[in-house]
Amino acid sequence: MRRALVVAAKELVETFRDRRAMMMTIATAALAGPIFLALIFNMIASQGERARTLALPVGGAERAPALVAFLEREGVRIVPLPADAEARIRAGELDVALVIEPDYAAQVAEGRPASVRLIYDRSRDRARASIDQAESLLRAYARQWGAQRLMLRGVVPDVGQPLEIVAVDLATPQQSGSLILFLVAYYGLFAAVMGGMPLALDATAGERERQSLEPLLATPATAGEIVAGKWLAVAAFAGIVVVVTLTGFYLTLSFAPLPPVGIPFLFGPREFGRFLVILLPMIALMPSLLLWLGSRGRTIKEAQTNLSLMLFIVSIVPVAQLFLQRREPDWLVAAPISGQYLLLNRALRGEAISPGDLALSCVVPAILTIVALWTIARRYSNESMLAGR
Amino acid sequence: MIAVEHLAKRFGKRGEIRAVDDVSFVAPRGEITGLLGPNGAGKTTLLRMLATLIVPDAGHARIGGLDVVAERAEIRRRLGVLSDARGLYPRLTGRENIAYYAALHGLGGADRDKRIDALVDELGLGDVAGRRAQGYSQGEKMKVAIARALVHGPDTILLDEPTNGLDIMSVRALREQLRRLRAEGRTLLFSSHVMQEVAALCDRIVILGRGRIVATGTAAELIAQSGAATLEDAFVALLGSGEGLAA
Numbered sequence: 001m002r003r004a005l006v007v008a009a010k011e012l013v014e015t016f017r018d019r020r021a022m023m024m025t026i027a028t029a030a031l032a033g034p035i036f037l038a039l040i041f042n043m044i045a046s047q048g049e050r051a052r053t054l055a056l057p058v059g060g061a062e063r064a065p066a067l068v069a070f071l072e073r074e075g076v077r078i079v080p081l082p083a084d085a086e087a088r089i090r091a092g093e094l095d096v097a098l099v100i101e102p103d104y105a106a107q108v109a110e111g112r113p114a115s116v117r118l119i120y121d122r123s124r125d126r127a128r129a130s131i132d133q134a135e136s137l138l139r140a141y142a143r144q145w146g147a148q149r150l151m152l153r154g155v156v157p158d159v160g161q162p163l164e165i166v167a168v169d170l171a172t173p174q175q176s177g178s179l180i181l182f183l184v185a186y187y188g189l190f191a192a193v194m195g196g197m198p199l200a201l202d203a204t205a206g207e208r209e210r211q212s213l214e215p216l217l218a219t220p221a222t223a224g225e226i227v228a229g230k231w232l233a234v235a236a237f238a239g240i241v242v243v244v245t246l247t248g249f250y251l252t253l254s255f256a257p258l259p260p261v262g263i264p265f266l267f268g269p270r271e272f273g274r275f276l277v278i279l280l281p282m283i284a285l286m287p288s289l290l291l292w293l294g295s296r297g298r299t300i301k302e303a304q305t306n307l308s309l310m311l312f313i314v315s316i317v318p319v320a321q322l323f324l325q326r327r328e329p330d331w332l333v334a335a336p337i338s339g340q341y342l343l344l345n346r347a348l349r350g351e352a353i354s355p356g357d358l359a360l361s362c363v364v365p366a367i368l369t370i371v372a373l374w375t376i377a378r379r380y381s382n383e384s385m386l387a388g389r
Numbered sequence: 390m391i392a393v394e395h396l397a398k399r400f401g402k403r404g405e406i407r408a409v410d411d412v413s414f415v416a417p418r419g420e421i422t423g424l425l426g427p428n429g430a431g432k433t434t435l436l437r438m439l440a441t442l443i444v445p446d447a448g449h450a451r452i453g454g455l456d457v458v459a460e461r462a463e464i465r466r467r468l469g470v471l472s473d474a475r476g477l478y479p480r481l482t483g484r485e486n487i488a489y490y491a492a493l494h495g496l497g498g499a500d501r502d503k504r505i506d507a508l509v510d511e512l513g514l515g516d517v518a519g520r521r522a523q524g525y526s527q528g529e530k531m532k533v534a535i536a537r538a539l540v541h542g543p544d545t546i547l548l549d550e551p552t553n554g555l556d557i558m559s560v561r562a563l564r565e566q567l568r569r570l571r572a573e574g575r576t577l578l579f580s581s582h583v584m585q586e587v588a589a590l591c592d593r594i595v596i597l598g599r600g601r602i603v604a605t606g607t608a609a610e611l612i613a614q615s616g617a618a619t620l621e622d623a624f625v626a627l628l629g630s631g632e633g634l635a636a
Contacts, residue, residue: 006492010481017480017521211476215537218440218470219493220462383443386474 003221007229008236015199015237025198029244033187034252040183043126054133057081060100064116067100070141076134089121095130096120098138184249184267185344186318188242188275189337192282193314195241196234196290197307203230204294204376205303214386223380227291227373234287242283246275267348274347277358281365282340286314288372295376317341333357336365390576391416391439391545396448398434404446408434410600411448416578416593421571423591424580427628431600432580433473436549439578440470452545453576466494469543471551475534477522483533484509484518487540494541501540508536511569513562528559535566546570548579552586564590588620598628 016022059081061068068078081097088094099117101107107114118138120131147157207213216226253267289310297303318341321328333339339361346353379385394413400406409431416422424432437443439450441461450457455464477486484505491501509518512532517525522533531551538546548567552560567577567590581587587594588608596603596611604611604627608620615623 002495003493006489010478010489013485014478014480207476210479211474212478213476214442214472214474215470215476215490215534216493218442218465218468218472219490220465220495221493222462386437386442 001225001228003225004229004232007221007226008232011199011203011230011233012236015202015233018198021198025195025241026244029191029195029241030248033184033245033248036183036187037249037252053077054130055079056134057085057094057097058100059085059098060102060104063100063102063104064114067116067141070144071137074137074140076137086119089119089127092121092124092127095124095127096134098134182318182322182345184348185341187245187249188279188344189282189318189341190315191242191245192238192279193286193311195245196238196287199237200230200234200287200290201294201297201300201303201307203234204291205297205300206294208297208385209299217380217385223377227377227380230291231287231373234291235283238287239283242276242279246272271347274353275344278340278343278347278353278361281336281362285336285365285369285372288369288376292372292376295379313337334360334364336368339364390418390454391422391450391452391578393435393439393450394448396435396438396450397446398431398438398443399446407600409438409445412597412600412602413448414595414602414605416576416595418576419571419574420592421567421577421579421590423587423594424578424597425584425587425594425624426580426582426597426603428582429599430582430597432582432597433549434600435597436470436472436547436578436580439547440468440472441465442472466541467544469538469541469546471535471538471546471548473549475530477525477530477533477537479523480521482519482521483514483525483529483536486522486533487518487536490537491540496541504540504542505536508539512536512566527554528556528562531555531559531563535563539570543575545576546578548577550580550582552581552583560586584621584624596624596627603627 053075055077056071057079058068058071061078072078081099082088082094085094085097085099089097097119099119101115101117104114104116116138118131118134120127120134122128122131143161146160150157150160207216217223221229249267250269250272290307293306293310294303296306314337317337321338321341328338328342333342343353343357343361392415396409396412397407398409400408412431412435414422424435426432434443438445439452439457441457441464444458452464453467455467457464477483478489481489487505487508488501491497491504496504505518509515512535514529514532514536517529518533522530525533531554535548535551538548551563555563567579571577571592579590591608593605593607594611595605604614606614611627612618612620612623615626617623617626
């Protein structure tokens with residue numbers, strides 16, 4: 001055990017000596033979160049902003065003075081319709097435009113449905129809030145007008161409204177920022193994977209490439225001690241990267257002057273702590289997998305090729321889960337990566353996490369960690385590690 | 390003392406490559422024994438078996454009375470190995486590279502520092518030891534690798550082609566170091582394909598060809614045995630050809 005600690009200390013010293021790689025790793029970990037958060041908050045805020053003071057270009061406003069008056073009363077700023085309105089909407093410069101058809105007045109006079117044209121491009125996310133607002137205002141106007149007509153004919157307006165929809169949105173304020181939820185959990189998970197990568201490759205394939213493995217194996221340190229030491233070092237480093245990443249999120253969410261978007265987002269010291277506990281099995285497992293893959297390569301380059309598949313799986317699983325429309329099955333909590341992602345999401349939503357679920361999420365990663373380390377130790381005591389440069 | 394008896398090792402899927410084939414010899418205490426053979430003669434495989442890094446298929450080898458298979462943990466504590474692969478950690482200083490191995494051998498504190506100081510001094514490393522290994526010359530790397538192999542004061546020392554890639558000055562410094570170790574009564578076994586290296590340094594020579602022992606003895610004995618006029622002619626006569634050997 002003492003020798004394992006000697007190995008771990010040496011690996012960490014060597015890593016911290018590599019200034020450039022260190023700076024890159026720490027800076028990416030600390031900044032990636034805040035930058036993405038800032039972008040997303042900005043997007044949400046500008047959507048809200050656009051919707052609040054909707055500036056609606058209206059063509060033929062003089063044909064429907066009552067409608068225009070209604071819109072103005074609802075806080076919409078009516079602006080003249082530019083001649084190239086459609087082109088500008090297509091280009092994303094305008095969100096939405098309203099055109100009142102020439103025979104509007106005639107249709108109204110005859111009691112037929114009067115036509116107005118609402119022009120928009122729904123594929124543009126940023127425009128969606130404006131589109132929805134314009135659409136719902138028009139519907140409200142139509143409903144109000146219809147009710148007045150019914151009353152004129154002595155009919156209770158309720159007759160034309162057989163269904164009353166009362167929307168009960170169960171999303172707590174925290175849940176509404178689901179994209180942010182996803183991002184925070186995703187980055188926390190990813191930090192545990194990426195954090196240890198350079199060190200894991202350097203300590204395995206790099207050691208073989210530099211020809212320093214054979215003399216190391218000839219020392220009294222056993223293969224088990226060497227592997228345990230390297231794993232301790234990589235796990236410690238991955239842990240540091242996770243803490244730095246989460247600190248970046250925490251500081252951004254608590255102190256940065258983010259635009260007010262009405263999401264009282266929960267990521268305080270309590271969530272920070274829960275995140276660390278949930279990610280612990282990954283901080284143990286990922287380094288052992290990285291070392292396992294690294295030990296299969298004779299050179300760093302060879303090991304990197306082996307790594308790409310694992311990185312792909314780790315990065316695709318949470319994305320797949322995000323798009324999963326059904327509720328997650330209960331066993332998912334036991335699956336590595338998926339389980340952690342699920343629990344991280346619960347922690348962010350402010351839901352309770354049962355100790356049973358937490359324990360369950362550790363079982364498979366713990367077994368895999370031990371199997372991986374055992375496999376590497378066996379390989380390190382195998383003669384084939386010496387063969388081939 | 391190193392005593393090797395009928396040692397054998399095969400490689401390949403069906404064991405068709407006989408890297409070391411029925412090798413027996415003795416390397417006595419207080420002497421430098423040279424293992425001379427052309428490239429591919431099996432020198433590295435033989436040394437790796439003695440260093441407990443690979444397990445022989447047949448035969449026995451004892452180092453200081455300990456069996457290389459059954460007592461490998463104890464052998465590793467007592468053996469100093471300068472292997473064919475001798476990479477340093479580039480981001481550690483020479484001194485730290487040596488200290489790492491000292492720590493793995495269980496040395497610590499003032500003891501370790503004194504031992505490293507002594508080695509740095511003996512090998513003439515001087516200020517170089519405080520610099521990172523990144524920018525070392527071949528000679529400096531070799532010196533640190535040797536210091537690393539000797540830091541725990543081993544009784545028996547194995548060196549695989551120690552002069553490879555060294556300039557004349559470094560080779561001379563190395564020879565001096567090996568003679569000093571011999572004077573201290575240690576057992577030294579070193580391999581080389583350079584004839585002059587072996588002739589200049591060794592008390593006893595073991596000639597290896599295609600995994601088998603071709604001849605053993607002192608330089609004078611080998612000349613007498615082959616009936617040749619010079620040591621070089623003796624080598625060529627004994628090996629059947631001078632291929633793979635450097636003068």
